[in-house]
Amino acid sequence: MSEENQVEEQPKPLILQKLETNYADALLAQDAARGTVVVVIHKEQAYAVLEYLKTDPELAYTFLVDVTAVDNSQMESELMQFDYARFMVVYQLYSYQGQGRLRVKVPVHENDLNIPSVTGLWKGANWLERETYDMFGIHFDGHPDLRRILMPDDFEGYPLRKDYPLRGRGERESFNFEKQNV
Amino acid sequence: MGLDFGQGAEQTDGNIITTTIDKVVNWGRKNSLWPMPFGTACCAIEMMATLASKFDLSRFGSEAIRFSPRQSDLLIVSGRISIKMMPVLKRIYDQMPDPKWVISMGACASCGGVFDTYTLIQGVDQFIPVDVYIPGCPPRPEDLIDAVIQVQQKITSGASPKGVEAVYE
Ligand code: SF4
Numbered sequence: 642m643s644e645e646n647q648v649e650e651q652p653k654p655l656i657l658q659k660l661e662t663n664y665a666d667a668l669l670a671q672d673a674a675r676g677t678v679v680v681v682i683h684k685e686q687a688y689a690v691l692e693y694l695k696t697d698p699e700l701a702y703t704f705l706v707d708v709t710a711v712d713n714s715q716m717e718s719e720l721m722q723f724d725y726a727r728f729m730v731v732y733q734l735y736s737y738q739g740q741g742r743l744r745v746k747v748p749v750h751e752n753d754l755n756i757p758s759v760t761g762l763w764k765g766a767n768w769l770e771r772e773t774y775d776m777f778g779i780h781f782d783g784h785p786d787l788r789r790i791l792m793p794d795d796f797e798g799y800p801l802r803k804d805y806p807l808r809g810r811g812e813r814e815s816f817n818f819e820k821q822n823v
Numbered sequence: 824m825g826l827d828f829g830q831g832a833e834q835t836d837g838n839i840i841t842t843t844i845d846k847v848v849n850w851g852r853k854n855s856l857w858p859m860p861f862g863t864a865c866c867a868i869e870m871m872a873t874l875a876s877k878f879d880l881s882r883f884g885s886e887a888i889r890f891s892p893r894q895s896d897l898l899i900v901s902g903r904i905s906i907k908m909m910p911v912l913k914r915i916y917d918q919m920p921d922p923k924w925v926i927s928m929g930a931c932a933s934c935g936g937v938f939d940t941y942t943l944i945q946g947v948d949q950f951i952p953v954d955v956y957i958p959g960c961p962p963r964p965e966d967l968i969d970a971v972i973q974v975q976q977k978i979t980s981g982a983s984p985k986g987v988e989a990v991y992e
Contacts, residue, residue: 792942793907800941809941813906 654678656700656740664690669723669748679744681723687730687747688757694734694743695762702734702743705763708770710749710777712803723748730756730779749779758784776801845981852896852922853978854884856971859895859919861912864902866929866961873964883971892918897974898951899967901928903936904944916951916986924977924984926970927953930960952985 656678660668667686672679682690694702711729713719719729726748734743749756758781759766770781771790778799781787789796796812798805858880862870873880880886889895892915904912916925927947930936933956935945947953954977955970977984 791907805941807940812941813943813945 654740656680656694656743659697659700660690663693674744677742677744679746681729681746681748684747684749684756687745688759691732691745691759692762694745699738700736700740701738702736702740704735704737705759705765705769706733706735706742708732708759708766708773710773710779710801712777712801714803725750727751728754728777728779730773732759754778755780755782757782758787760784775799778802849978849981853975855887856885856897856924856974857887857889857895858885858897858899858971859889859892859915860899860901861915862899862901863904863908864931866901866931869961869964870899870901870928870967873967878964878968880968880971883968883975885971892916893920895919896923897971898923898925899928900925900932900947900953903931903938904947905942906944907942909944909947909950912947913950921987922984923986924954924974925951925986926955926957926967926974928957928967928970929962930958933958936960952988954985 657671657680660671660680664682664686667683667690668680669683670681672681694700709731711731712727713723713729714727720726723729728749728751730747730749732745732747734745735741736743747756756779758770760770760781761783767785768790770784771786771788773779774781774784774787775789775791776799788794792800798810800809860867860870860874862868872878874886874888885897892898896919898916898919900912916923927933931938931943932947933953935943937960939945944950948956955973957966957970959966
């Protein structure tokens with residue numbers, strides 16, 4: 642793909658043109674990874690941009706493929722690029738209108754883990770955001786039911802954070818039969 | 824095939840057999856184990872193969888798979904058990920009527936296998952008594968058949984299940 646790009650100047654994807662005209666100040670970075678357009682959006686405008694991506698008739702990213710997060714605490718280059726934001730919340734979108742795939746990333750600082758929930762835009766975000774909350778401790782404001790989804794309810798800590806030990810902090814040995822609802 | 828009630832049973836002339844009531848009961852138990860499959864991961868695929876026509880566990884009298892623990896006396900734990908799943912497994916074990924036997928199938932159920940992580944039970948025997956362990960990842964169907972035969976041998980020998988021993992200890 643990258644070779645092709647060099648040979649003939651390809652026009653800028655429609656999504657980037659549109660974002661640059663409408664949300665230039667929200668667009669922190671743009672990239673292309675294996676044919677997928679990647680955009681990094683400022684958290685303050687994340688919801689507005691995602692809503693625009695879904696509702697704009699030409700773009701129509703109506704399918705939310707995935708919501709997840711990345712803990713960049715050991716990725717010095719990423720940290721420096723985005724103002725030492727520890728987490729990156731990642732939305733994978735798909736448009737059936739011919740725009741194909743799009744990856745939207747939103748940097749989230751450790752001291753402010755709140756980010757607006759997109760369950761109002763895509764119903765399918767419900768469990769995906771719960772998983773992201775369960776694994777990384779990101780709080781999705783406005784989520785109808787933000788509980789742990791994979792780990793037991795009384796679990797402490799967020800296991801996919803890089804500082805979480807692989808063998809846990811003793812949960813394996815000390816978990817409580819009585820406290821769990823079977 | 825003659826009736827094999829084990830040692831101590833004698834067939835006198837004709838149609839009279841002298842034996843003990845325990846031996847007859849155990850003979851019945853051994854040949855009609857009703858397994859409760861607790862398949863949570865890849866090992867369960869091998870368990871299904873064991874139950875299906877090619878390996879056919881019913882040759883050894885254990886074809887009546889029950890998905891209700893209240894109707895079964897052999898628990899086959901095949902797969903990874905997470906700390907969230909363990910209370911469920913414990914409850915299913917508790918619901919099975921005595922006497923009951925437990926087979927821990929595969930590395931994961933027996934010791935956590937390669938998943939030495941925060942969420943996985945490192946061996947179900949920490950919480951429920953296990954009679955027969957099967958090594959392997961996954962074990963072959965023959966290994967599971969062998970384990971069932973080992974359980975049968977335990978029953979014939981009159982040994983109590985691990986669970987009963989644990990109660991009386
Ligand atoms: S022992 Fe191997 S085959 Fe069995 S559940 Fe574990 S990983 Fe899967």
